[in-house]
Amino acid sequence: MSTNRWTSAVEQNPGHSAWYIERFRKMAASGADLAGEVRFVDAMVGRGARVLDAGSGTGRVGGRLAALGHEVVGVDLDPALVAEARAQFPDATWHQGTIADLPGVLAAAGQDAPFDAIVCVGNVITFLADDERLPTLDGFARVLAPEGRAALGFGAGRGYAVADFLDDARSAGLVPDQLLGTWDLRPFTEDSDFVVALLRRA
Numbered sequence: 001m002s003t004n005r006w007t008s009a010v011e012q013n014p015g016h017s018a019w020y021i022e023r024f025r026k027m028a029a030s031g032a033d034l035a036g037e038v039r040f041v042d043a044m045v046g047r048g049a050r051v052l053d054a055g056s057g058t059g060r061v062g063g064r065l066a067a068l069g070h071e072v073v074g075v076d077l078d079p080a081l082v083a084e085a086r087a088q089f090p091d092a093t094w095h096q097g098t099i100a101d102l103p104g105v106l107a108a109a110g111q112d113a114p115f116d117a118i119v120c121v122g123n124v125i126t127f128l129a130d131d132e133r134l135p136t137l138d139g140f141a142r143v144l145a146p147e148g149r150a151a152l153g154f155g156a157g158r159g160y161a162v163a164d165f166l167d168d169a170r171s172a173g174l175v176p177d178q179l180l181g182t183w184d185l186r187p188f189t190e191d192s193d194f195v196v197a198l199l200r201r202a
Contacts, residue, residue: 002129004098006077017080024058036183037121038064040196041151045070049116052143053092054099054136055124057081062119063089073111075099099124100132102139115143118150125165126158133160137172141201149177153196162195174199 010016028034038061041051049070053062056074058081066072072092076082082096097105099120106112118140128136140150156162166176177200181192188195 002131004077004129004132005127010078017078021058021081021084024060028060034060035064037061037119037151037153038068040183040185041065041117041119042068042070044149044151044198045117050113050145052102052115052118054102054118054120054140055122055127056085056094057122057124059085059089059092059094061121062092062094065119066092073106073109073115075102075105098132099139100128100135102136103142106143114145114148116145116148118144118148120150120152123154123158125152126154126160133165134168134172137169137174140199141173144201146201148200150174150199151196152199153183153194156193156195162197165195165197169197169199170202173202175202 042065045051047069051062051065051070051072053072053074056062056076059074062072062074063085066089074085074092074094075097077098079096082094085094095105095109125133144150154160169175176197178198179188180186180196181188181194183196
């Protein structure tokens with residue numbers, strides 16, 4: 001059985017989560033644009049949409065979507081990141097748990113309603129253990145509303161080939177609406193080093 005790469009990083013360096021939190025605090029303080037994914041997701045749903053932030057980290061995406069009036073539920077494996085999200089973005093709902101068991105985590109939290117959109121950013125999908133990938137995508141399909149869509153972004157050279165990812169998505173009942181090379185809508189090509197996949201239920 002392979003190991004979740006985020007869990008492995010924290011085990012090897014107990015300060016990893018604190019470093020990650022501080023990194024994004026500094027980026028925000030410097031005026032870095034941390035909202036590209038937010039603009040993308042906000043444009044693809046109506047006002048007051050129900051949005052799942054899968055692998056929500058410090059809440060930088062889901063928290064801003066909540067501020068725009070969406071009903072946001074975030075799930076992340078790391079309790080330190082969940083605590084930061086709760087502190088920084090109290091208007092959203094944050095749960096600690098693995099996205100490889102989204103239906104279970106959400107059901108335990110009383111979050112049974114389907115989602116109009118799922119957003120999974122920051123290379124989260126590439127941190128999953130190999131045997132967590134298909135269950136995660138299957139979970140996305142199961143909690144997504146019939147007309148909902150999932151937006152996933154990750155580096156194309158981070159150990160999860162785009163072709164393999166799309167095969168796994170199809171096995172989970174998700175098909176691509178669109179593939180892009182950036183969150184600002186540039187096309188995906190053979191030379192793209194990043195992919196933004198917009199998926200819907202088959």
